[in-house]
Amino acid sequence: MKIALIAHDEKKPLMKKLVTAYREILAGHDLYATGHTGQIVQAATGLPVHCFNSGPLGGDQEVGALIAKNQLDLIIFLRDPLTAQPHEPDVNALIRLADVYNVPLATNLGTAEMLLRGVRAGFADFRQLYSGDESAHQPL
Numbered sequence: 553m554k555i556a557l558i559a560h561d562e563k564k565p566l567m568k569k570l571v572t573a574y575r576e577i578l579a580g581h582d583l584y585a586t587g588h589t590g591q592i593v594q595a596a597t598g599l600p601v602h603c604f605n606s607g608p609l610g611g612d613q614e615v616g617a618l619i620a621k622n623q624l625d626l627i628i629f630l631r632d633p634l635t636a637q638p639h640e641p642d643v644n645a646l647i648r649l650a651d652v653y654n655v656p657l658a659t660n661l662g663t664a665e666m667l668l669r670g671v672r673a674g675f676a677d678f679r680q681l682y683s684g685d686e687s688a689h690q691p692l
């Protein structure tokens with residue numbers, strides 16, 4: 553599976569803890585991330601991460617482009633709900649596209665843990681039906 557990892561600055565320490573705790577699960581998948589988050593994930597886990605631009609410099613849009621091609625299967629985006637972001641439109645666009653393409657998206661730690669445990673349990677296997685298909689509208 554292709555998994556994207558993104559964290560706003562205030563949430564980066566939490567992302568570091570999350571990927572350290574779930575390293576074994578993440579190790580079996582292709583990892584993508586916005587620039588600074590990707591560096592943190594690589595340093596914390598030693599796993600290879602495809603790093604896009606930093607979020608404010610277009611990284612969220614690059615992740616969005618993968619979603620639009622149905623080339624992402626799961627997104628963990630630890631958002632900071634208490635700090636205004638200069639690139640809020642990009643953040644909203646990414647989340648919107650995840651809804652358009654039915655990509656599981658966690659925006660907080662609780663949901664992130666649920667999704668990663670779900671990946672381990674095989675609950676995300678349905679994504680194989682979607683993967684690589686650029687149509688957003690799939691029958692169940």
Ligand SMILES: O=C(CO)COP(=O)(O)O
Binds near residue numbers: 606
């Ligand atoms: O701003 C971000 C997401 O909106 C995260 O970007 P970085 O991982 O480059 O800090």
